Amino acid sequence: MNAMMRRVVIGTAAVTMALSVAACGKAGDDKAEGGSSSAGSSKNQSIGLLLPDSVTARYEKFDKPLFEAKVKELCAGCTVEYANAAGDSAKQAQQVSTMITKGVKVIVISAKDAKAIKTSVQAAVDKGIKVVAYDRLAEGPVSAYVSFDNKKVGELQGQALLDALGDKAKPSTNVVMINGDDADPNAADFKAGAHSALDGKVKIAYEQSGLWDDNVANQKMTAAITQLKAKNIAGVYSANDAMASGIATALKGAGISGIPVTGQDAELAGIQRIIAGTQSSTVYKAFKPEADAAAQLAVNLLEGKSIDSLATTTLTSGSGDKVPSQLLTPVSVTKANVKDTVIADKLYSVSEICTAEFAKACKAAGIE
Template identity: 80%
Template sequence: MRRVVIGATAVSMALSIAACGKAGDDDNDSGSSGSDNKSIGLLLPDSVTTRYEKFDRPFFEAKVKELCDDCDVQYANAAADPAKQAQQMSSMVTKGVKVIVVSAQDSAAIKSSIQSAVDKGVKVIAYDRLAQGPVSAYVSFDNVKVGQLQGEALLASLGDKATPKAKVVMINGDDADPNAGQFKAGAHKALDGKVDIAYEQSGLWKDTVAAQKMSAAITQLGAKNIAGVYSANDGMAGGIANTLKGAKISGIPLTGQDAELAGIQRIVAGTQSSTVYKAFKPQADAAAQLAVNLLEGKDIKSLATSEVTSGSGDKVPAQLLTPVSVTKANINDTVIKDKLYTVAEICTAEYAAACKAAGLQ
């Protein structure tokens, strides 16, 4: 898939605080029945990935309220269950929600639900993950670029050890998530021919599964023969890091994604070499702006200036933002500068010494 990347503007991320409902519960913040024309739905895929409840949801809700003070945002989390997400979408349509922003737990399985919603006059925006079906717009990052940044960071960490014979373990995301395939493609673009991808499996976005796959890779390849590990996100990197520690493997590169707090702390401590920071606020703000425009019948061409093709063959207007690679060297200039985390949040007692050595004080 060819994409045109739109550079994200400089971001100042003021962490907004919003009450988060129990994962998987429907949450109608305003108490509205959703029967009027001011209802916008937000469906997020899981509560395991830290970003959705802590950042995406409150940023989205705050931006909608800023743009449309009488709009009602109705929220539900699928808790990693595609069938539950389908039911949540159907429920929102029944309530009269006019625009639904959905980050699909399963991009193919959600297709019929999207078609049914659109048939009833509802506009659907695919958020972060490109859902199949007749969606009106898509907001995400250039996911191939994300994978490429991960691969390049791994090579940079390997330095002169990056040779065609260097054995690298590759733990990808869940194939049900179209982003996973794009991360994988981007990583291969960076790594193929430069190192030997000696073991490659899906970790299903689960730290436990990734840990099991890493253990199998160590058994297959031998602890001393692994030069580095590609992990598609920080959650899985946590499980992989624990497995490496248990096998007494240290000092090898381990990638990640999402700039989760635990991932940043591992980078400071040296047990993870990099992550990819996708600034959540501009993504959530973009989705909110698109949603309000669609709700009010306004044009979105000036916002969604790219086009992508979904797995169902639909041509979808897209707004694509630019990801940033994060290593120990630029933590200050990225997640701290954008106020995603404070130094105090990163540098707890366990990481105090490592933070001092890294210049984070």
């Protein structure tokens, strides 16, 4: 009889312990959904970050580390799975598949090709993964988008070119226009914004895509010089700093100097060209606010929290999807405000900009 009672007590205790373990497991699961750093839930707190290329310096140097740091600040138990498409849209599609296999809960993606990535975005969403479009508005059912006001970027670029031309800005003045990659929806916005500033005030005598590639931009600029002749070119609209590098090389090779060349991204080399006078302006899109905003959106979506206070406007993507969006404000940078923008924000130090090659130009510009 005593033995039987012992078996009943032991059995009851075992059931009680099992129920306790199950209850603890459920509590842990709830914490994982809420962004807890509890061990064993890291698979449910993983965020994928997919960037489009390594040619544009900002992605590896700024966007990636800033995004990772902000995610860690917001969610100690979250992990970031990272991949760079190296300019290959097919590779980026495969990277999305890999992220799905790894079980990430949110994917933040700057699409190499916004249209081509649509199928991959749909595949991720079909698996219950939230997708945040970063810097470029990917097609498909993305949950949120963070970028800058891209038409405003183009307007700033166009106006900076007119300002640099000064009295030479006339309807008969020849300007070369080297746009971004048509596969990037931002490129169309930059182009539209620039045309809104330039059309009717100067003559766009040659316009081509430079594919965001310095070598391609160099080839296009060389072709423009051949077609228009060096003496007939008053200025160049370049959609970003990487292409401005190739354009500057082509201009130098043709013996052209002193004409304005625009840019974008505030790359270190672009800032140095501005100081040296071989590029007239760039557009500074502060990397930290953008990366921070993307991280906050991603963590909120992972934790099931509202993003209404973050994404306060709505944009329509190329696929017709209405996307909650957060748009930041870009800033035009010329030699006159380098100190008040990229240096003041500690994007670059004076020593980084004013290397031996640029020391004299920096001194002349009052940057020491």
